[in-house]
Amino acid sequence: MRALILIFLLFPLISPADTYSSRHHDYRVETIASGLDHPWAMTFLPNGDTLITERAGQLRILRDGRLLDDPVSGVPEVAVAGQGGLLDIELHPDFQNNRQIVLSYAHETWDGMTTRVAKARYESGALTDVTPIFTALPRSNTSRHFAGRMAFDAQENLYIAVGDRGEMERAQDLGDDAGGVHRITMAGEPAPNNPPLDDSDVNDTFYTVGNRNIQGMTRHPETGVIWTHEHGPRGGDEVNIIRAGTNYGWPVITHGIGYSGLPISDKTHKEGMAQPLHFWDPSIAPSGMTFYDGDRFPNWQGDLFVGALKFQKVVRLRIRDDAVIEEEDLLSDLNHRIRAVRQGPDEALWVLTDSSNGRVLRITPAQSDEP
The missing domain is CATH 2.120.10.30 (TolB, C-terminal domain)
Known part of the structure; x- marks a missing residue:
């Protein structure tokens, strides 16, 4: 019991991951943190911390799955x-x-x-x-x-x-x-x-x-x-x-x-x-974008991922010779305005949702898709 309480205290905002299907990968989406005030962008530090901007003017620190109370x-x-x-x-x-x-x-x-x-x-x-x-x-x-x-x-x-x-x-x-x-x-x-x-x-x-x-x-x-x-x-x-x-x-x-x-x-x-x-x-009111070049999603390598505010989704674009040859919607069932999409140092896709209770989402392969 004490071990379970300790895990909760260390990672209180990480929710169980839901599994979704796409054309090339099954993937899981988990909420890493919430309570952000209209988060706009994020970047990953060498020590494992993530810095997140809030449009209201604060720069926040995400550390080990916890959003620190004190802003930068x-x-x-x-x-x-x-x-x-x-x-x-x-x-x-x-x-x-x-x-x-x-x-x-x-x-x-x-x-x-x-x-x-x-x-x-x-x-x-x-x-x-x-x-x-x-x-x-x-x-x-x-x-x-x-x-x-x-x-x-x-x-x-x-x-x-x-x-x-x-x-x-x-x-x-x-x-x-x-x-x-x-x-x-x-x-x-x-x-x-x-x-x-x-x-x-x-x-x-x-x-x-x-x-x-x-x-x-x-x-x-x-x-x-x-x-x-x-x-x-x-x-x-x-x-x-x-x-x-x-x-x-x-x-x-x-x-x-x-x-x-x-x-x-x-x-x-x-x-x-x-x-x-x-x-x-x-x-679609696009916001945030990243190319994926990691190994965790081998069938997404080279694809461009674009967030959408109005249509509340992430769009995956497959590009060959500077032309889009495939387009697919992801996360469209979550009903969240997507403000930012980035590939993390863990080779997962990280997403910010735009609201007064903004979230940090993390997209990883479903277990069967792990390399």
Whole structure:
């Protein structure tokens, strides 16, 4: 009896796993933790801890299946309004030695709100040396479409997604940082070999333009290329491969329509603007994405996993030669808005659900599928 009580005290939030079937694997889903306030992103530390951002502005620690009561100290001031708050978190590729992380978040001054990124040193539940390294300008008074997803490339440059802030014309304005992907160094400088720009007034951190609201970003495990997905309006959610200097077309071309039901554009193609690798109509409201390259699910290796807020599921995409050849819905019976999907160091898939009582879910093979 004492042993059972001890197990409960150590792992009080882990629920019994339910088993599901898919085309290529049977899998189990267990709740590792709950009680998070609209969790947005997570990253895994070398010591086994998981850091999880809450949109309300706290950075939480998950340790041995327990969500610690005390949040990480030293988090920068965050503007929490509408879709804004504490957003993405990434470890620097050399975190083991430099202890650096980056955070994206909504930031506010008298001039309005915007997307900001800061770097910091993380150690023992505290952030120090917090330094902003990117602030999208100009600010505005909207509280929508901050984007904020980030990823590092093999050269340790940081890609930052900035949404159109709900003002779609900004995505085609090169004098405006909104509606694109920016690539910088950890010093906050434009990354080497960014696309050349002729206008000295344009921010040379720009890497791509014409992006509406990127909510998923990941690095391909083989090619090293950055992939994203972004919210469309009513329809037109897109999966894109991020290529230097590319215009992805928003709002000049789109496969969606306005929330009013009226057209945004009469064009889905235009010379000089990229087509998505894949799009959804109606919109699934995608959020979070990861490629799977582990051994626990051998028949999922190379597949792309995308969370969905509106349709409350995880979508598995099989891709060959930059084309989607198979699509499958997972977790659609759980009735949870999916905010983030990541492959963990245990080669399981980890998922965050978006609610005031957000959960951490872990997807592992059913016992018969274990290698």
